[in-house]
Amino acid sequence: MIKASSIEALKQQADIIDILGNYIELKRAGSNFSACCPFHQEKTPSFIISPSKNLYHCYGCGVGGDVIKFVMEYEKIPFIEAVEKIAELSHFTLEYETSHQKPKQHTEEYEIFERFIHFFGDTLAKEPGILAYLQRRGISAQSMRDFSLGYCGNSFEVVKFCDQLRLEKKNLVGLGILGQSDGRYYARFAERIIFPIHSPAGNPVGFGGRTLRDHAAKYINSPQSQLFNKSKLLYGYHIAKEFIYRERTIIITEGYLDVIMLHQAGFRTAVATLGTALTQEHLPLLNKGEPKILLGYDGDSAGIRAAYRASFMLANLKKEGGVVIFQNGMDPADMVQKNQISDLKELFSHPMPFIEFVLRQIPLQFDLTNPLQKEQALKQQLDFLHTLSPLLQEEYKALISNLLQISPSLIPTKPTKHQENFPSSRSSKPGYSPTLYGNGGLGFLHQESQLEELIIRYILETPSLLDLALQYIDAEIFQHQKQAFCALLAKNLDHPSLIGIRINPKLITTPHGFRNELRLLILRYNTSLLNSIQKERALSFEQKSFRIRKIKNHILKLKQGELIAYESFGTF
Numbered sequence: 001m002i003k004a005s006s007i008e009a010l011k012q013q014a015d016i017i018d019i020l021g022n023y024i025e026l027k028r029a030g031s032n033f034s035a036c037c038p039f040h041q042e043k044t045p046s047f048i049i050s051p052s053k054n055l056y057h058c059y060g061c062g063v064g065g066d067v068i069k070f071v072m073e074y075e076k077i078p079f080i081e082a083v084e085k086i087a088e089l090s091h092f093t094l095e096y097e098t099s100h101q102k103p104k105q106h107t108e109e110y111e112i113f114e115r116f117i118h119f120f121g122d123t124l125a126k127e128p129g130i131l132a133y134l135q136r137r138g139i140s141a142q143s144m145r146d147f148s149l150g151y152c153g154n155s156f157e158v159v160k161f162c163d164q165l166r167l168e169k170k171n172l173v174g175l176g177i178l179g180q181s182d183g184r185y186y187a188r189f190a191e192r193i194i195f196p197i198h199s200p201a202g203n204p205v206g207f208g209g210r211t212l213r214d215h216a217a218k219y220i221n222s223p224q225s226q227l228f229n230k231s232k233l234l235y236g237y238h239i240a241k242e243f244i245y246r247e248r249t250i251i252i253t254e255g256y257l258d259v260i261m262l263h264q265a266g267f268r269t270a271v272a273t274l275g276t277a278l279t280q281e282h283l284p285l286l287n288k289g290e291p292k293i294l295l296g297y298d299g300d301s302a303g304i305r306a307a308y309r310a311s312f313m314l315a316n317l318k319k320e321g322g323v324v325i326f327q328n329g330m331d332p333a334d335m336v337q338k339n340q341i342s343d344l345k346e347l348f349s350h351p352m353p354f355i356e357f358v359l360r361q362i363p364l365q366f367d368l369t370n371p372l373q374k375e376q377a378l379k380q381q382l383d384f385l386h387t388l389s390p391l392l393q394e395e396y397k398a399l400i401s402n403l404l405q406i407s408p409s410l411i412p413t414k415p416t417k418h419q420e421n422f423p424s425s426r427s428s429k430p431g432y433s434p435t436l437y438g439n440g441g442l443g444f445l446h447q448e449s450q451l452e453e454l455i456i457r458y459i460l461e462t463p464s465l466l467d468l469a470l471q472y473i474d475a476e477i478f479q480h481q482k483q484a485f486c487a488l489l490a491k492n493l494d495h496p497s498l499i500g501i502r503i504n505p506k507l508i509t510t511p512h513g514f515r516n517e518l519r520l521l522i523l524r525y526n527t528s529l530l531n532s533i534q535k536e537r538a539l540s541f542e543q544k545s546f547r548i549r550k551i552k553n554h555i556l557k558l559k560q561g562e563l564i565a566y567e568s569f570g571t572f
Contacts, residue, residue: 001097002083002084002096003094003097005095005237006096007083007527009092010083010086010087010090010092011054011066011067011068011092012054014054014086014087014089014090014092015051015090015201016049016054016055016056016067016069016070016286017033017051017245018059018089018090019070019203020056020070021287021288022036023038023074024038024069026289027045027290028289029048031050031051031052031246032048032049032050033051033289034046034047034048035047037061037063037349038074039061039074040058040060045057046059046060047059047060047224051245052065053494061278067086068083068086071085071233072162072414076440089183089201090135090201091106091199091201091202092201092234093110093269098540102547106203106227107176108227109227110203110205111154111298111436112167112171112172112177113175113203113205113206114204115165116177117148117150117194117196118202119161120150120152120196121149121150121159122150123150123151123157124149125193130151133193133212133374134149137257137333138264138333138335138336138337139257139261139264142261142264143260143264146237146239147196147236147259147260149193149260150194150342151193151194152187152189152190152209153187154187154190155185155186155187155504158190158402159178159185161385162185165425169185171381172185172518173185175206175222175225176188176206176207176222176223176228177207177338182569188209188222189207189209189220191211191213192209192211192214192215193209193210193211193212194206194208194209194234195208195210195272197222197228197235198238200234200238200241201238202238204223205222205227206228206230206233207222208220208221208222208256209221210256210275221274229281230273230275231279231282232281232282232285234258234271234272234282234285235259235271235272236272237285238255239263239269240263240270240271241288243268244269244289245288247269247291248290248291249269250269250286250291250292250294251269251270251271251294252270252293252294252295252296252310252349253269253270253271253296253331253332254272254273254297254298254306254331255331255333256272257274258270258296258332258333259271260266260333261332262332262333262471262509264336265341266341267332267334267344267348270296270332271290276294277306277310278295278306278309278310278313278314279313279376280313280503283317288321292321293314293321293349294321294322294323295307295321295324295351296309296326296332296347296348297323297324298325298326299327299328299329303325303326304325307357308357309496311323311354311355311498311536312354312384312500312503313503314354314498315355316387316388319354320430321351321353321354322351322352322353322357323351323353323354323357324347324348324352325352326347332344335483336534341559353357355388355392355396359381359384359396359399359403361401362377363381363404365380367375368404374404374406375430378400378404378406378411380495380496382411382412383495383497383500384500385397385411385413387572390415393413394413397411397413428532447478451482451521452484453481453484453501453504453507453544454507454509454517455469455514455521456481456484456488456498457502457504458509458513458514458517459488459499460488460493460501461509466488466489468514468515468518469518471565472518472563472564472565472566473518473521473522473566474520475489477522477566479528481497483495483497483498483500484501515563518563519562519563522558522563522564522565522566523558523559526555526558526566527552527555529551529552530548530552533551538570
C-alpha cells in the first residue's frame with residue numbers, strides 16, 4: 001500500500017497544469033485555465049482548471065475533482081495506478097507501507113544528486129576565494145541558497161566522498177558526476193562553481209560547472225542521459241514556473257548568472273537554455289500557461305545568431321513577445337550588478353517583435369549598395385514573410401520597403417508556405433495524398449514539397465547523411481526546395497528556408513528512415529521524368545523507346561526497395 005501521507009504530499013506537489021497539459025490543450029483564462037471538456041463534446045470551452053486550488057470543474061457536464069481523479073477518469077485506470085502515473089510525471093518519490101511494492105524509478109539517482117548538491121555546497125562554504133568571486137558578481141547569500149550553488153574541489157576530495165558513501169563509481173560516471181580515463185576515476189566538475197540543474201518538477205537531474213581557472217571549456221554541463229536532456233531543460237524553470245503562470249511572461253537568457261541575478265532583482269520569470277539554442281524541444285515548457293516570451297540575449301555574433309533562429313521559430317508559431325539584445329558587452333547579470341534595474345524594466349517592456357527582428361537581421365548580411373545583393377536580401381525576407389499569415393504579410397511590407405529602400409509594389413504577398421506545403425486532405429493532389437506506402441517503410445508517401453523538405457530535415461539533424469545523399473542525388477532533383485538544398489550545400493544554415501524546415505513540426509524523422517525517403521524522392525523524379533519523355537515529340541522512336549525502357553527499369557528497382565542514383569534528362 002502507498003502511504004496516505006505520501007499521497008497527500010503528491011497532491012500538494014503535483015502541478016495540475018503540468019499534468020493535465022499532457023492530456024488536453026489548455027488556454028489561459030485570467031488566473032485559471034480553460035479547455036474543451038475531454039469528457040463530453042463541446043465547441044466552447046467550459047472546462048476550468050484552477051492552479052491555486054489544484055482542482056478542475058466542467059460547467060457543461062458537471063465533472064470535477066483533483067489531479068488524481070482526472071487521470072483515473074481520463075485513462076480509465078484504478079486509483080493506485082493513477083497515483084503512480086502522476087508520481088512518475090511529477091518525478092515524485094512515493095512511500096510504501098511494505099518493502100514489496102513497486103520501486104520508484106530514478107529515486108536513487110535523485111538522492112545521489114541531492115547528496116552531491118549538499119557536498120558541493122559544503123565545499124563552497126570552505127572556499128573564501130570562490131565566495132568572494134560570487135559576491136563580487138553581486139550574488140547574495142540568499143540567492144546562493146535559493147539556487148543551491150556549490151563548488152567542486154579537486155578530484156581526490158570528490159572520489160574520497162564517493163568512497164565514504166560507498167557509491168558505485170560506474171553509476172556516477174553514467175550520471176556525469178565522475179569521469180573515467182585509463183581505468184582511473186576523476187571529478188568531471190573539478191575546480192568549478194556548481195549550478196545544480198533541476199527538472200520542471202524540481203528534481204535534480206544534472207549540474208552545470210563554471211571554471212575560474214585555465215580549463216579548456218569555461219562552462220560544461222552534465223552529459224546527455226535518461227534524466228538529463230539539455231535540449232528540453234531550462235535552468236531555473238522549477239523556481240520560475242509559478243511566477244510564469246502568474247505573470248504570463250517568461251524571460252529566456254543565455255546564462256546561469258543571468259537567471260540568478262534577474263531573480264535577485266525581482267524578475268522572477270527568468271530562465272536560461274543550457275548552452276544550446278532555443279529549439280522545438282523546449283516548446284512543451286514554453287507552451288505551459290501561454291506566456292509572453294522575451295528573449296534576452298547578448299549582442300555578440302553568437303547571441304544575435306541564437307536570437308535570429310529562436311525568433312524565426314517563435315514567429316512561425318505565432319508566439320507573443322520579442323527580443324531584447326544587450327549591447328556594449330553587457331548582459332542582464334551585469335546590469336543587475338550595476339543596479340540598472342529600471343533600465344532592465346524598460347528594455348523588457350519594449351522588446352522588438354520576433355517578426356521585425358528577423359526582417360531587420362536579414363539585410364545586415366548583405367551589401368545593400370550592390371543591387372544583386374539587395375535582391376538576395378529581398379528574396380530571403382520574402383522567404384520568411386511568406387511563412388506568415390496574409391494579414392501579417394501586409395503589415396510588414398512597409399518595414400521591408402523601408403529597410404531596402406524599395407517600392408512596396410516589389411513586395412508580393414501570397415498564401416503561406418504552410419498552406420502550400422501541407423494542404424488539407426481535401427485539396428491534396430491525386431497520388432500524393434497521405435496513403436500508406438509499402439511495409440517496413442516510414443508509412444507515408446509525402447506530398448512533393450514536403451518529401452523534399454523531409455530529406456533536408458534528415459541532413460540538418462544528421463549532417464553525415466549529406467555524403468550518402470550526394471552519392472545518389474544533386475540539387476537538380478529538387479523541384480520545390482532547390483534553394484534550400486543549395487543553402488545546405490553552402491552551409492548557410494541561417495537561411496530562412498532551412499530554419500523553416502528545421503522547426504516544422506510536421507516533418508518527422510525516424511532512426512532508419514532516410515534511405516527510404518531518399519528512394520521515394522528518386523522514384524518520384526523518375527515517374528515524373530517518364531511522363532515527360534512519353535510526351536516528348538522531338539525524340540525519335542528509337543531514342544524514346546530506349547529512354548522509356550531505362551526509366552521503367554529504374555522505377556522497378558526503386559519500387560522493389562533498391563536505392564539507385566537518379567539520372568537527369570540530359571544523361572539519357
